[in-house]
Amino acid sequence: MSNSIERNPASYRDPSGFIFEKDGVLYRQVNNYFKEDFDLFIQSGLYDKLVNQQLLIPHQTIHDCISGDENAYLTILPEKINFISYAWEWSFDMLKDAALLTLRLAKESIQFGLSLKDATPHNIQWHKGKLIFIDSLSFEKYNEKNPWIAYRQFCENFLSPLLIMHHSKLTLNQLQLAWPDGIPLEVAAKLLPAKTKYSFHTFLHIHLHAKVSNKAAGKRQKDLQFSRRKFLNLLQSLEMVIRRLKSPSTATQWADYYKEATNRNGYIEEKKKIIQHWLSLNPSLKSAADLGSNEGYFSLCLSEHKIETLSADIDPNCINQLYLKIKQEKINNIQPIIFDFSNPSPAIGVDNKERERFTDRLNTELVISLALLHHLAIGKNIPFEKLASYFSKIAPLLIIEFISKEDEKVQILLKQKRDIFSNYTQTLFEKEFSTFFKIIDKQEIELSGRTLYFMKRNEE
Secondary structure (H helix, E strand, O other), X not given: OOOOOEEOOOOOOOOOEEEEEEOOEEEEEEEHHHHHHHHHHHHOXXXXXXXXXOOEOOEXXXXXXXXXXOOEEXXXXXXXXOOOOOHHHOOHHHHHHHHHHHHHHHHHHHHOOEEEOOOOHHHEEEEOOEEEEOOOOOEXXXXXXXXXXXXXXXXXXXXXXXXXXXXXXXXXXXXXHHOOOOOOHHHHHHHOOHHHHHOHHHHHHHHXXXXXXXXXXXXXXXXXXXXXXXXXXXXXXXHHHHHOOOOOOOOOOOOOHHHHHHOOXXXXXXXXXXXXXXXXXXOOOOEEEEEOOOOOHHHHHHHHOOOEEEEEEXXXXXXXXXXXXXXXXXXXOEEEEEOOOOOOOOOEOHHHOOEOOHHHHOOOOEEEEOOOHHHHHHHOOOOHHHHHHHHHHHOOEEEEEEEOOXXXXXXXHHOOOOOOOOOOOHHHHHHHHHOOEXXXXXXXXXXXXXXXXXXXXXXX
């Protein structure tokens, strides 16, 4: 393989092909091993149908062997994904819709004489306002003698976490960080309440599946034959149980934040006016991250300026509501994710390179951080210097809000812990952030005692 080619660290498991990068562009190689299946996928019409329905990422075919690999059949250039996210950063309904998308692809494949051989959330990403399948090498020729090879993978990656969250009424997406290749059926069966054993579909796909999987592992393939009708019935059963699952909707301290804030003497309107003015002075902005976005009010403002926006918040219910709004209103330039500023998603997998940490995946021109600083500096005891340093690493431009210690919201935080924050002052805030940024403008939000800053990262 050419020295200028960098193979993607997450693309090593499948002999069908792999992803690699050259000159900053991501390609996918199709190996000779997968030639017949890939040709069938294209020639059958399945590829065109899925792309036309916006279910599969489109690609250009490049017949040259860019990688220099002797195993190459051809190279494809997929449409670019702006930000890679993982299932542990998704809300309940995002994971649910990803599961339903996977089942839809499996059903569509059968009609074209193909079978979906992979059923993992890692093959689904956010693109142009919706979830889309990104792996064109996941479709192989259908063999009626074989059961669905991705059945257990689907149950562990989609059904298990959705059922656990549905029955516990808790948002437990971080379980998928502990088990990035899927929550084992044996674990899911023990975490689910006993009553689920009396639900036919849950018993079949989790409890019984967990018991028989290990026993079936040693059986010969001919003992596990699956007709087309059985295959479709299996998919229908999975779809039925998933559609019935409901998002945990536990109330949080952030619920209805903006409704409450709107009652504060025009505070939200004034803040929006200032931010929109700064955005108008920077018309070339194409991307932004709204960290601590809550229900996404200001993410929607960025969206109105045609800015691709990552809307990130620690509250899974807020992110889920934003996702449903984006889906309903067909907003195509906001991507919602669950994000804890004090504990961002780490790098995991083989050599800690298979799944990148949040910071390395984020590539944006502007970060906005509104009504968040006091939660980090006081609620999480993170010094201004550390916060400023981190912000400077992720974007060249920053819009940030400073809320004084006398503010009622800060006082609520201080009632919950001893006040050891003598350094929480606006003067020190400006001093520490000026080490990393130049303050371009600052505006006090009328009648609120709060201040907005527009900053630009210092050039080294």
